[in-house]
Amino acid sequence: MRNILAPQGTSSPSWYTCGKEGKPMIVFDHVSKVYPNGTVGLKDINLSIQDGEFVAIIGRSGAGKSTLLRSVNRMHDITEGTLTVEGVNVSTLKGKELRRFRRGIGMVFQSFNLVSRTTVIRNVLAARVPEMPFWRVLLGAFRKEDKITALESLDKVGILDKAYIRADQLSGGQQQRVALARTLAQNPKIILADEPVAALDPVTAKQVMEDFVRINKEMGISILLNIHHVELAIEYAGRIIGIHAGQIVYDGPSKEVNQDVLDAIYKEAVPQGKQT
Amino acid sequence: MEKTIAAAYENAPKTWVYKLLLVFGVAAMLIWSSSTIVINDTTGSGLSVAKNILSGIFHPDTKLLFNFTNSGVLYLLLETLCIAFLGTIVGAVISVPLSFISASNLMPRPIALVGRLAIAAIRTVPAFIYGLMFIRVTGPGPFAGLLTMSLCSIGMVSKMFIESIEDLDKRILESLDAAGCTTFQKIRYGILPQLFPDFMSTLIYRFDMNLRDATVLGLVGAGGIGAPLIFAMSSYRWNEVGSILLGLIVLVMIIEWISAKIRTKLTRG
Amino acid sequence: MSFYDRIFKPRRHTLSNGKVVEERFTRLPLIMLIILVCTAISVRITGFSFSVLLSGGQRFFDILFDMFPPNTSYLPKIWTPLLDTIKMSLLGSFIGAVLSIPFAILAASNIVTNRALVFVVRLFLSLVRTLPTLVCALIATYIFGLGTMAGTCAIAVFTFAYVGKQLFEIIETVDMGPFEAMEALGATRLQAFIASVFPQVLPSYLSVSLFCLEGNVRYASILGYVGAGGLGLIMNEKIGWREYSSVGMILIVLFVTVIAIEGLSHAVRKRLT
Numbered sequence: 147m148r149n150i151l152a153p154q155g156t157s158s159p160s161w162y163t164c165g166k167e168g169k170p171m172i173v174f175d176h177v178s179k180v181y182p183n184g185t186v187g188l189k190d191i192n193l194s195i196q197d198g199e200f201v202a203i204i205g206r207s208g209a210g211k212s213t214l215l216r217s218v219n220r221m222h223d224i225t226e227g228t229l230t231v232e233g234v235n236v237s238t239l240k241g242k243e244l245r246r247f248r249r250g251i252g253m254v255f256q257s258f259n260l261v262s263r264t265t266v267i268r269n270v271l272a273a274r275v276p277e278m279p280f281w282r283v284l285l286g287a288f289r290k291e292d293k294i295t296a297l298e299s300l301d302k303v304g305i306l307d308k309a310y311i312r313a314d315q316l317s318g319g320q321q322q323r324v325a326l327a328r329t330l331a332q333n334p335k336i337i338l339a340d341e342p343v344a345a346l347d348p349v350t351a352k353q354v355m356e357d358f359v360r361i362n363k364e365m366g367i368s369i370l371l372n373i374h375h376v377e378l379a380i381e382y383a384g385r386i387i388g389i390h391a392g393q394i395v396y397d398g399p400s401k402e403v404n405q406d407v408l409d410a411i412y413k414e415a416v417p418q419g420k421q422t
Numbered sequence: 423m424e425k426t427i428a429a430a431y432e433n434a435p436k437t438w439v440y441k442l443l444l445v446f447g448v449a450a451m452l453i454w455s456s457s458t459i460v461i462n463d464t465t466g467s468g469l470s471v472a473k474n475i476l477s478g479i480f481h482p483d484t485k486l487l488f489n490f491t492n493s494g495v496l497y498l499l500l501e502t503l504c505i506a507f508l509g510t511i512v513g514a515v516i517s518v519p520l521s522f523i524s525a526s527n528l529m530p531r532p533i534a535l536v537g538r539l540a541i542a543a544i545r546t547v548p549a550f551i552y553g554l555m556f557i558r559v560t561g562p563g564p565f566a567g568l569l570t571m572s573l574c575s576i577g578m579v580s581k582m583f584i585e586s587i588e589d590l591d592k593r594i595l596e597s598l599d600a601a602g603c604t605t606f607q608k609i610r611y612g613i614l615p616q617l618f619p620d621f622m623s624t625l626i627y628r629f630d631m632n633l634r635d636a637t638v639l640g641l642v643g644a645g646g647i648g649a650p651l652i653f654a655m656s657s658y659r660w661n662e663v664g665s666i667l668l669g670l671i672v673l674v675m676i677i678e679w680i681s682a683k684i685r686t687k688l689t690r691g
Numbered sequence: 692m693s694f695y696d697r698i699f700k701p702r703r704h705t706l707s708n709g710k711v712v713e714e715r716f717t718r719l720p721l722i723m724l725i726i727l728v729c730t731a732i733s734v735r736i737t738g739f740s741f742s743v744l745l746s747g748g749q750r751f752f753d754i755l756f757d758m759f760p761p762n763t764s765y766l767p768k769i770w771t772p773l774l775d776t777i778k779m780s781l782l783g784s785f786i787g788a789v790l791s792i793p794f795a796i797l798a799a800s801n802i803v804t805n806r807a808l809v810f811v812v813r814l815f816l817s818l819v820r821t822l823p824t825l826v827c828a829l830i831a832t833y834i835f836g837l838g839t840m841a842g843t844c845a846i847a848v849f850t851f852a853y854v855g856k857q858l859f860e861i862i863e864t865v866d867m868g869p870f871e872a873m874e875a876l877g878a879t880r881l882q883a884f885i886a887s888v889f890p891q892v893l894p895s896y897l898s899v900s901l902f903c904l905e906g907n908v909r910y911a912s913i914l915g916y917v918g919a920g921g922l923g924l925i926m927n928e929k930i931g932w933r934e935y936s937s938v939g940m941i942l943i944v945l946f947v948t949v950i951a952i953e954g955l956s957h958a959v960r961k962r963l964t
Contacts, residue, residue, distance in 0.1 A: 219875060248877035259868035264890045267434075272869075272886045276877045283885050290431075297427045306426060310435050325872075332876055452785060455778035459840055472834045504733035511730070542953075546946045548913045548923065551938070554930055555754050559747035564737035569744075637823045641916065645737070648825075655829055667826065674821040 171197045171336060171368050172218055177227035179213055179392075187213040188224070189392040197335075200362045200369045202383035202400070204376055205411055210392040211372040215338050218370065219251045220244060232335065249276055252329025252367075256341035258321045262314035266305070266324050269313050270296040273331035299330040302365075303357055319350030326357060330365075337361070339371035343378065351375070355382045376408065478660020495647070495669045502646040503673070505564050505639065506632035509571025510579075514625055517576050521583035528587065538584075545577030549635060553642035564645030571632050571639070579628050586620040619688045626681045626688075633674055695721065758939030765937045769925070769944050775839050776921035777948070779914075780907040783843040787850025788900040794851075795858035801867060802884055813859070820852035828914045839920030846907050846914070850900075857899045858892070865891050894963040901956045908952050912945055 172195040179187035188210050195201055203211045216222040217229060220236050229236045231247070239247050252273075260269045274292040275283055282288065288296075300306045303323040308316060313324060322342060329337050339358070343351035359382055362369045373379045379386055380400045388396035388403075388411035395410045396403070523529055524537030552573050556566040594612045603611070640648015647670055654662035699716035706712065733739070797803055798812040827848050831841035865888050873883035915923015922945055929937040 221871075221875060245877040245879065248875060251875075253872065253875040255868065255872060257868050259872035261869045261887050261890050263894075268890075272873060272878075273876055275873065275882050275886050276879070283882050293431060293434075294427060297430050301427060306430055309430055328872075329876070448785075451781055455782035455785075457778060457839075459782070459843065469834075475830060475833070501736055504736045507729055508733040508737060508739060542950060543946055546909065546949050547942060548909070548916070548926065550913060550916045550923075551926065551930070551942075555751050558750045558754060560743050565739055565743065568737050568739060634821065634823045635825075637825050638913065641825070651826065652829070655833065667822075670823075670826075671818065671821050675817065678817075678821070 169197050170194045171199075171232060172370070173228075173230045174214075175228045175230070177217070177224050177229050179217065179222065179224045179226075186392050187222075188217070191227070191392075191394055193387070193394060193397065195368060195370065198362070198366050198368055199385060200359065200383050201371070201385045201387060202379035203370070203372050203387045203389060204374075204379050205389035207374075209389045209411075211389050212340055213392075214389065215340055215370060215372055218336070218338055219248050219253060221253075245276060249332055250335050252332050252334035252337040254322070254325050254329060254337065254339040254342045254371075256344045258318075258325045258345075260313045260321055260324055260328075262312070264313060265310050266300065266313055266316070267293070267296050267309045269324055270299055270328045270331050273328045296327070296331050299327040300324070302330055302361070303327045317350070318346050319353060322346065322350075322354050323357065326354070326361070330361070334367060336368045336370065339369065341372050341374065344374055351378060358382070376403075474658070474660050475663070478662075478664040480664065495650070495666055498647045498650060499669050499673050501564050502633065502636045502648075502670075503677075505567045505571055505646055506629055506636050509568045509632055509636075510575055510625055510629045512568065512572035513575030513579055513628070514621075516572065517579040517583055520576065521580045521587060524580065525584050525587040527590065541577060541580045544573060547573075549574050549638045550642050553639055553644045557642065557644060562643040562645075564639075567636065567639035567644035567646050570644055571636065574635065575628050575632060578631070579624055582624040582627075583617075583621065586617055586624075590616055623685045623688050626685055630674075630678055630681050633677055637670070754935060757935035758942065760936065761939035761943055762934070762936035763940060765940045766944070769922070769941055772915070772920075772922045772925050773944060773948065776911040776915070776923075777908065777952075779839050779842045779846060779921055780904060780911045783846025783911075784850045784900065784904040784907050786843075787847040787852075788854045788896075788903070790847070791851045791855035791858060795855050795862060796884065798855070798859040799862040801863055801865075802880065802888070816852055816855045816859075819848060820856065822848070822852075824849045824910060825913065825917060829917050832918050837918040837920075841918070842911055842914045842920045846911060849910070850903050850907065853903055854896075854900055858896055861892050861895045861899075862888060898960045898963050901960055905949075905953050905956050909945075909949055 172193070174191045174193040177191040178189055181187055191214065203214060205211050213222055217224050218231060218236070220239065224237065231251075234247065236247075261272070268286070271288050271292060274288065274295065278288070278292075297306060297309060300309055303326050305316075305320055305323050305327070308320065308324075313321060316324065322345075337358075342358075343354050346354060355378055358369055358371065361367055371383070380403055383400055386396065386398065386400045386403050387394060388407060390411050390413070396407050520537060520541060524534050524541060526534040528534075529537070549570055552570040553566060556569045560566045560569070590613065594616070595608050598608045598612045636646045637648040637651060639646045640650070640652055643649065647666060651663065651666045651670075654660075654666060695718065696715060701713045701715045704712045704714060794812055794816060798809055798816060800806070800809050803809055824845050828841055828845035831844040832838075835841050835844065867888075869887035869891075870883050873887050874880070878886065912922040912926065915921040915925070916927050918924065922941055926938060926941050929935075929941065
């Protein structure tokens with residue numbers, strides 16, 4: 147298994163930005179996660195993601211992609227090592243600080259996770275809820291600034307005209323864009339995406355990936371996404387991380403991903419490691 | 423871009439008007455209904471009564487509770503149980519033909535409508551009226567209570583039976599027809615197996631409720647646990663009330679637990 | 692039930708290709724036996740007898756025929772108690788339905804992670820549900836005095852327990868995806884609940900509450916019997932005076948009201964789901 151860190155100064159595709167300030171955004175330092183029943187989720191992860199990067203994580207189902215992603219916003223806890231986001235040690239956060247921290251990180255899910263019965267704009271406005279007083283949340287009385295922010299987010303993903311339509315009347319691709327708009331309404335620094343295109347057809351999947359690229363370039367938001375489709379990952383992301391049985395087996399520019407690399411990532415598990 | 427956003431904001435559908443109307447409507451109805459809240463408690467006795475009740479419930483009269491004779495709580499609970507049991511069965515016997523008549527997929531619409539109206543009419547009559555009427559027939563006692571319970575069950579049981587009948591999957595009849603069955607065989611093997619679990623489930627559910635409603639019968643003298651409960655209450659013997667309530671609640675909870683298990687078994691097979 | 696299997700051994704069928712299949716002896720005889728025994732006991736205890744039924748049945752219909760033709764001149768006196776009954780049901784159902792919301796949330800195991808709390812709240816809801824409404828009304832008349840207040844209270848308590856149970860069952864089957872998304876963007880559990888779960892359960896909740904309201908209108912008339920106001924009160928009176936034609940009038944008014952409310956509630960509920 148090779149462990150290649152991104153070489154400096156290689157000629158990279160135009161969308162591979164190595165960070166405007168080059169400051170590290172997410173840093174995994176010897177991070178491991180072992181579940182209570184003994185299964186190993188993550189094993190000695192060392193990773194540094196700069197501000198403004200677009201990184202795709204590939205690997206088999208159960209290899210640990212989801213665990214890695216969800217430990218960034220502490221949806222999953224880690225058992226060893228330090229995970230720092232913007233200098234803050236994630237494991238020390240709790241309660242109010244944890245929630246405030248999460249507001250700066252947007253998350254997009256495979257199943258969109260929208261409230262199907264409500265309108266598109268209400269789904270996007272949900273992102274403003276943590277900052278609103280209780281009575282406003284209860285009555286659903288959003289302020290004008292919030293509504294404008296939501297509308298602007300919808301505009302950025304190109305579905306402004308669907309703002310007042312019920313969410314379940316949209317197609318899959320459109321719903322995923324609503325979910326994306328929801329994260330944009332948070333004004334996040336990072337967007338985590340857990341298999342965002344797995345439930346979409348190939349054409350729509352490409353459109354959504356292009357949306358991610360646009361957001362990354364135009365708004366400078368760091369993007370970390372899990373994906374099954376290797377071709378999509380290589381085409382749109384600048385940097386690829388390959389995970390196998392909880393360990394990073396490849397970390398480098400997408401151009402340099404070849405068959406050997408893919409074999410290392412996707413091969414059958416060696417009996418010594420525990421398959422999750 | 424600013425213009426389109428502002429335009430979208432202005433063009434938002436004005437649902438707030440409907441919401442406001444709805445809120446006003448509901449508020450108006452509630453305010454109109456609040457005339458029922460009348461507290462003519464000038465002596466403050468209400469609160470002391472509540473306190474007495476609570477203390478009585480938590481210090482039940484155990485002598486009465488464990489009295490095994492005819493007037494003991496246990497015997498009366500058993501009587502209530504039997505009233506509910508037979509009442510449900512008799513109610514089922516009457517409901518089955520009634521629901522078949524009222525099912526719109528088996529009978530022509532006018533007949534079905536008449537059937538449903540009849541069921542609605544039977545359902546509207548309050549239990550105690552039936553109780554009083556049956557007491558005329560059989561004299562006071564648990565028999566009258568049983569008959570009352572059966573008529574009261576008809577309402578809900580028929581309604582659920584009708585739903586089951588109307589949900590019948592007719593395609594099974596088709597395949598039985600293709601296999602060459604007579605009408606009787608089609609009913610026995612096509613219709614009954616579909617209806618049976620639902621019927622049983624409904625009956626058990628109703629049995630549950632009858633057990634609880636059986637206290638009404640005591641009011642009119644139709645047997646069961648209701649009578650001693652009322653007597654104890656009117657004599658302010660809250661300890662006895664406590665013991666009776668305790669017995670009743672325990673019984674109902676046990677039956678509920680058993681019936682829930684049976685019902686899940688019926689639906690899951 | 693393996694005990695049963697030991698007494699009545701399962702039948703073994705040997706197929707032509709040598710495979711052996713075991714068929715459990717049917718439980719039917721046991722079930723029939725249980726039912727027959729219960730019936731026998733119940734008949735004995737309640738004194739069920741067909742002969743009494745046949746001989747006395749006539750009197751039942753006597754009263755029935757006395758009720759019709761109904762005494763239409765009594766109609767004006769019915770309005771106030773009728774409105775009282777409706778008011779009691781409306782207010783009682785509303786209070787009960789609203790009060791049940793926090794309890795249903797606490798009883799839903801997918802929202803509240805403290806298992807002890809969930810268990811206690813569910814137990815509480817069960818306890819309140821087993822209390823017969825009439826008993827509740829009676830107790831209420833002792834606390835609040837005779838009149839509609841007691842009835843409203845009793846209805847509120849019943850609605851609280853019924854809607855509470857239905858509601859927490861609905862909450863437990865809801866799609867938790869949006870809830871997870873809300874937590875991921877930094878909302879508290881309560882905020883996440885209001886913004887993601889509540890819109891999903893709202894139609895079913897309203898449907899259940901309206902259904903309860905339907906039943907409560909009928910119930911309210913029974914409550915009057917114990918002095919809790921409404922139609923039951925005057926019914927009791929008239930029966931006492933043996934003025935059956937007036938009773939018939941009351942019944943007809945009740946019938947029409949119930950049908951109207953049920954029809955209305957049905958239409959609204961259809962639109963909700």
